[in-house]
Amino acid sequence: MNDQAVLIAGGGPVGILLALSLAQRNIPVRLFEAAEAVNDAPRASTLHPATLEMIGALGLLDDVIAQGLIAPTFQFWDRPTRRIVAEFDHAILADDTKMPFVVQCEQHKIARLGLERLKAFPHASVTFGSPVEGFADCGDHVEITVQIGSGKEIISGSYLVGADGGRSTVRKALDIDFEGYTFPERFLVLTTPFDFAAEHGVAFRAYFSDPDEWANLFKVAGDDGKGRWRAVFPALPGQTDDEVLDEAANEARLQKFFPKAGRYEIFHRNIYRVHQRVAASFRRGRVFLAGDSAHVNNPIGGLGLNCGVHDAMQLAEQLAAALCSQRPESDLARYDAVRRPMNIEYVQQQTIANKKRLEEKDPAAREANFDHLRRTAADPVAHRAFLMRTSLLESVRKNADFDARNLSD
Template identity: 75%
Template sequence: MTKPSDLPVLIAGGGPVGIITALALARRGIPVRVFEAAATVSDAPRASTLHPATLEMLAALDLMDEIIARGLVARTFQFWDRPGRQLITEFDHDILKDDTQYPFVVQCEQHKIANMGIARLRDFPHAQLHMTSPVSSVEDRGDRVVITVQTERGIETHEGCYLVGADGGRSTVRKALGINFEGYTFPERFLVLTTLFDFATEFGAAFRCYFSDPDEWTNLFKVSGDDGLGRWRVVFPTIPGQTDDEVLSDVAAEARLQKFFPKDGCYEIVHKNLYNVHQRVAASFRQGRVFLAGDSAHVNNPIGGLGLNCGIHDAVYLANLLSGVLHGERPQDDLAQYDAVRRPLNVEYVQQQTIANKKRLEEKDEAARSASFAALRATASDPKSHRAFLMRTSLLESVRR
């Protein structure tokens, strides 16, 4: 029988978190096998914001040049009062220039990150990626993990020394382990409308903007698009109970954008997306030889762009632990650090912060809104407070801990 130490690390999920986990392991000589349910990497509009702490990690994987070339560098971000159409304040990551080599955010869509990682994985003969191969069952045998995979050729079984479940919010791996996904789902869904209209030229918007509004808060940010020409994503909350057609019809989408920023002529809308939003954290990020990373371990609302970043942090931290153990550089007991470190950091930095971000934007009490605006202005105007705010929002503070 093959010794556990000779077996590959198995990874369920070929999105950015699974691929970055695989790449980080493969670069250290660890054999990896990635199993992805889809036939191709989805290019549907999803996460795109990469914070400075994450850029440091991706630079260590030699991905930074391509990320900057295929993304948009966003040094600043803004808070706006939507009803008054007034800029509240602006934050500038350049204040972090003594804290990190990357004092900026890069807007780079997650499918690009996954595809970059896949291209790099091809350089390693000990790394394999299997598309159209969903993991359907998991068995931890104590000295190894056995998974069942549904492939186009039929059912296959694979053995590994460890398994990483990076298979999304509906994770088969998490469910197979019986780990609770604690938290809640928001009653409203989020609508994303992608348009070619240039809000920077016409409105003076930064590449990342947050609009406070007691009736309909809005997020606005720019990505480069696959063609590099740029497009803007506008995120709105919907009214609970609205049907898909009431939200996604051409008439409804146009009316929503015209209400946000009235203009002559119709908006050119190139994509619409409507999805449920959750705040949930797995009760444990590890069980035996199986680990959870990314959305299978935690999901949150997208305000602040923290979910993908935290998932990549999971990937890099876990890869460092696993490679250290597999190379005999650290004891196997050190694997307990993954749950002990990553879960509390997610709760403290990602869950709390994204919940607070949403509450700030949707606040209905005028006095509370005014106080929030004043606090943001005071924070931005004081260099020490400005830096502390960005250290936290950029996740540098959590990484330095």
Template identity: 50%
Template sequence: MATESIIVIGAGPVGSFTALAAAQAGYKVHLLEASNEVNTDPRAATFHPSTLEMLDSLGIMDEFIALGLVARYFDYWDKPARKRVAQMDHQVLEGETRFPFVVQTEQHKLANLILEKLTNYPNATVHMGTSATAFIQHADTVALTAVGPEGTLDLKADWLIGADGGRSFVRKSLGIDFEGYTWPERFLVLTSLHDFEASLGCAYRGYFADPGGWTNLFKVAGDDFKGRWRAVFPVPEAETDEEALSDDSVARRLGPAAGRS
């Protein structure tokens, strides 16, 4: 196994996890990321018990938990009445999983943690700012060409793994269709320093039902660990991006969510 090699394209959570797992198993690993650094845009940030067990298999759970927030509970609310309808407790999963809770951590923190770990493996190389341009599948190997700060790279491996997102270069190069369709719904994600736990008494995860427009609230630690709340709102089809992102729109949406009229 130590003589086999793997190329992973994409250093997001999936690609970086795969690269570290392969390096720990003894494979020679090349991890390629087109950007110069990990994407820090707000993405889904709730890691559920099954995912935590996967991360624990890499031996990084303590460090991962330290990067975020442990959330045992999540709430369902009647938004117009500002009333909590139910609170769910992950602790009921005790005995079914070692992790009867979720961890709320920004995805880029996980990816950066794993990239740091990869530097400890002599059989793993990370190529940031490096884009794959072509690859050829032979009978028992894959030959890949990439361009980055190191110039043109010609790599050969036993396996090529595409973890490069919905617009995947690997998928398109193989002629694999991305079946399905794009849903017409749009969502607005606002990040706020307002303490919704203090103003509403809500858990770190809250789902607010409202016929006039639901709201979801999630707390993350933030890079400075001062805490950030992400508020998610539906955006009507007729509302433009400029209108949705305006100061009036933010005040109108966040005000009621924060318990203000």
């Protein structure tokens, strides 16, 4: 592989789908991942219609649907009364997209599907257990230092993309600020096979407002296809990991949520810190940031992974156009000019608002929120507009309009 290859640090779904999109455009690509294998810990799983369009363009849609669950609706609940406040149905977007639904497909499955497709391209390589430890922007190419086995190698390429997560080595080496904040409370995720849909009418995606303890519920297929429900709760600030993950405490949380006879079976417990941060720039010279290395957010609304995939698809298109001399290299400035504002407007603002809506303590404000949701769901025009935004279709269409104006100049 020659030194025109695009180099990618990070083998999560964003890095892998970026590599696949470049390979399909006949661009040489080399990806390096620090871990020994794809991380299969419970993480993001929601794929919105706008992202499904992109997954379809990569030829992965049927496989993603087969390994996931279709979720056409989602709900907002008042947790103290266990009543549905409003339900939204993506079917109203049938005239806007060929995929008027959400697919719940765990991100490690998406990564593995992409890896399998990459095997068909001789000009693409993926190396696990090989962290990118440093790099140099040499003006007309980049050079990265990679730990491979017991030694280090210097590898040349045309560009470098840091898709290496929230603690990104690439972003830190560029000395780009990660602007924003970390929430004082951590999030607890409990995975159980209990069927909340059959027993309580909960949609595969559901958000529960509660002034004392908000919660989320969403269903994934699981690796065995039998179905798993993930319940998300805020942990109290100051609690130790042992206190948050305590078996009796977890059982009490779930029984308070939806009481049932007998104990809940819990397959997996996880606790993690949650951030709202955006890199001050998504590009410096021949080095780019994508996915969590460029932006992180709370998971309420399932937008982070989607925005990362959108980063990857736009960046693949622009890099390919520059490398094939279809567009001037200066056109690459559009990546930061578009993706950073899009993340702030459509991901940061929405996820912050989603969390505030669920944790609202003022009774009057809670009722006002509920009334707004009910009116929105009941009005077809408002219903569609709400879903156009939450599904990220609005952001993609806005991006396309920006590109059309820019490319006609």
